[in-house]
Amino acid sequence: MTIRKALLSAAILGSTFGTAAQAEEVNVYSFRQEFLLKPLLEAFTADTGIKVNVVFANKGLLERIEHEGRNTPADLLLTADIGPLYDAVERDLVVPIKSDVIERNVPAHFRAEDGKWVGLTSRARIIYASKERVKEGEITRYEDLADPKWKGRICTRSGKHTYNLSLIGSMIAHHGEAETEKWLMAVKENLARKPQGNDRSQVKAIKEGVCDLALGNSYYYGKMATNEKQPEQKEWAASANLVFPNQDDRGTHMNISGAALTKYAPHPEAAVKLVEYLTQKSAQELYAQANFEFPVRPNTPWSELLEEKMSGFKGDEINLGKVAAERAAAAKMVDKVGFDN
Structure with missing residues (x-):
């Protein structure tokens, strides 16, 4: 300016x-x-x-x-x-x-x-899972997104989006850069398509059979499930179960x-x-x-x-300042592994 x-x-x-x-x-x-x-x-x-x-x-x-x-x-x-x-x-x-x-x-x-x-x-950064194609309990942690069993089955918006940078930053804060980079590369290998769209469009992709898992913020479920102006979004929301990751350890990223x-x-x-x-x-x-x-x-x-x-889920109680401090490293990592390519 x-x-x-x-x-x-x-x-x-x-x-x-x-x-x-x-x-x-x-x-x-x-x-x-x-x-x-x-x-x-x-x-x-x-x-x-x-x-x-x-x-x-x-x-x-x-x-x-x-x-x-x-x-x-x-x-x-x-x-x-x-x-x-x-x-x-x-x-x-x-x-x-x-x-x-x-x-x-x-x-x-x-x-x-x-x-x-x-x-x-x-808000929580949760995993939306297809009701038809993902069994209950089949995925329980963010770390599970790297499992080769999900190859070609995951959708997400850009890794550079602020919501995903915070999630990746939380992974760095908990696991360090080296381990998180391996995880992010493996998640990239499991993507069903190039990262695109917003959080709602990932859930839409589950409904349409493009993918079986998607990352999204928790409040989008409410926005879709109550959307009278665009009732098709109610169908998107109804197609997925809500998974709050890491309930047996640190809790879901907030x-x-x-x-x-x-x-x-x-x-x-x-x-x-x-x-x-x-x-x-x-x-x-x-x-x-x-x-x-x-x-x-x-x-x-x-x-x-x-x-x-x-109700009843456990959120990660790490101070968000520690997560935010890793966002720059997260952005560099997204580029390094070519996540959005």
Whole structure:
């Protein structure tokens, strides 16, 4: 981004957010979709009187904060994945969130050890398995995806996608690079087709008989199973069993949506209040219901569908900071083994 564009961006955002002199407001840059956040932010304003201004974008928010520097209007960064949170820390764009409320509400493995990011919801990276062609208990671990018995039977999206980079990063964190590289090469040899599409299209491929196993996030099951606008997705979901890997050892790989406080936040106190609000029980329930995600706050009710289909599984409790630290190595590994080729 050129300096001219950065200044223009700052001017536009200043107009969007108004002046920083307003005490009771908080400005948010969000990678998360508007429909997920709007009900929560409106409830926060109704309860606290603090106005929330939001810029939604699919990409470029870290670069925007970087270029705005001390003049950024952004107080909070909200993300749909651990990756951007870790990148924000690496770029020195955020500072620790200090709050006893958040520490009580969010388990330690869903918070940065130095307080520079906080998880708001979680999801599992699961294996979707054909009900017709995969017997129950036939696959139980991520490591099993490397078994030659699955040759030509696995579908996945790009290895470079942020969800898969986090999964591979977790494998590196647990097994080291050398062992993980052997595993990834073996998984590549078992692919039914070149990595492509999104998580839902992998489940569709199971329904169509293209493959028997697929990697996907847990919340996509809920999105497909309740999709009235595209009812064929209900059939995709119904074609697969849900496998939560590694229940007999470390547990299933988890990821988060999360928040971070920007280094030059104009309204840091209001921003922390918003994060505290998003970790309280009522907001956690609403958050989870809207997107079929799991609340990070313990003992918060799940959606009825998730309670029926997914309750009782064990999630990996490794701190996600350790997983995110391996994402760069994971990306290099994807290229090295030619996973997407």
